[in-house]
Amino acid sequence: MTNKRVLLASRPAGPVSEANFRIDEAPLPRPADGEVLVRNLWLSLDPYMRGRMSDAKSYAKGVEIGEVMVGQTVGEVLESRHPKMKVGDVVLTQLGWQLYGCINDATKLDAARAPLSYYLGLLGMPGMTAYFGLKELGQPKPGETVLVSAASGAVGSVVGQLARLWGARAVGIAGGWEKCNYVSEELGFDACIDYKAGAVREHLKAACPNGVDVYFDNVGGEILDLVLARANLFGRIVVCGTISDYNSTDPYRVRNWRAILVNRLRVQGMIVFDWKDRYGEALKALGGYFAEGKLHYRESVVQGLENAPRGLIDLLAGKNFGKQLVKL
């Protein structure tokens, strides 16, 4: 039995391509004392991975050339030399893009509560990003307008639904009619703007007639500038990602910085790890809403580790629909 792994072969200059990855085979790792051997079942693909392929300074260290690509996984314990984990346990790990790995610590998952893959999305980092970003940074008040970009994605879809559960109006931005329809109809947002249809400024005005109180931004770019111009007095901007820049060598330059002054906006960066002491709270809240049927959720699944590079490339191009996963 051998391990299959996806390594970073080279750093992308511009868009990611399959040539930036290399698939290799390695001996099956053996657990040391205190470790478990885990077989990965699901791998999460997320926009942040683009940043880790780069050596530009970011909030986490990049992957080195020749290293296994980073990523969160759900797996099962095949062999245990750990006092508190046993064979068959299902665990959440950071083993990355590979079929097997050994670790000395992992979070045990409750398979009865939700499908295992959900711990990578709705009940995982994306869901918690939405929960803390909206609750603690966005702080929507009932009746306010919450706008979210990448609204059909793993984070955005939860943001808008939480906004509505907490009494606010939810407006999404997504690319294409199909995604927008999903956001409005299945997720229940009050409106969704198709940025690919053009006239974003006008559609933004129509969808947010009372302005924007909270902008939960996963994208950045030109749309951010349009939103800054429509932000209300004391509005909040949650800076959660800049997907529109991830494939660019020259970042978008923001024109409406002065809107922060004029409307006394509060702009804050959101990284979920800052909230790790409160993950239990988020899991309980999100799990509760899900159990009550109040959170809808969709997954986009790629089959097989060898297709993970293509999955990430498509994700960065906005071709996915809902939370992007690789079934291993």
Added chain:
Amino acid sequence: MTNKRVLLASRPAGPVSEANFRIDEAPLPRPADGEVLVRNLWLSLDPYMRGRMSDAKSYAKGVEIGEVMVGQTVGEVLESRHPKMKVGDVVLTQLGWQLYGCINDATKLDAARAPLSYYLGLLGMPGMTAYFGLKELGQPKPGETVLVSAASGAVGSVVGQLARLWGARAVGIAGGWEKCNYVSEELGFDACIDYKAGAVREHLKAACPNGVDVYFDNVGGEILDLVLARANLFGRIVVCGTISDYNSTDPYRVRNWRAILVNRLRVQGMIVFDWKDRYGEALKALGGYFAEGKLHYRESVVQGLENAPRGLIDLLAGKNFGKQLVKL
């Protein structure tokens, strides 16, 4: 006796020029019942006035063509038809660029506490802007580095001194050796960067070896981008002004927006009016520090109302030194 006034003659496209103003004479206004007639003694000149000359949306309505230019003034009551004000009272008003005016409400000043002109600076809007912006938005902790642009100006000079009084390290940015020397030597900042001397990136690094925890920004522009790149994790940016853009028809475009995400910065707009319910607190604190000799302060005085346009033009070009006033 006639009134002399400075009116907005035209809106500047680019830098302000004297042709944008018109000086006229008008009959002395007569106080209606409940009003007082005030003779203005001091007029404050402030960078925000550039915004009021424009018709672009900002946090306050612009001046109309033909209207008296807005501005805060200190004056004395010449005639009173107001039950609580009497002849000889000294008051803070918003009568603008003129020698006389009538009002039905004004703040009485205590001439024993400080020179009257200080109520337009250290103990006025600039001082309060520094106080609330630093205390409530910047929130410096002892030992942190507070960086402030336009450091020799009416707001910046107070920001840095308060930062030191509250236990932080204060670093200024100012234009020219003379201003920098004043900031370091007279105001007691720990360091001051002369942005006109070039190599700002390197000087910033040298002056802030532990990064920047709080940036109190009155200027915007390229330096803002350099500071964003040196901001520490959970740093705070107080957006108080964008002087570098005031004479430009095309605003500076900010490159390092992503630093907000990477370092989880909190960026907020600061307008002093938002804190009007707490002006008393600020006046007490600033007045106390001043009385104890802990706040140094310098004024730059232009003589005569007819020279106010030139005073504002020089202020916007950074030619003033300390709080800019017109003695009427």
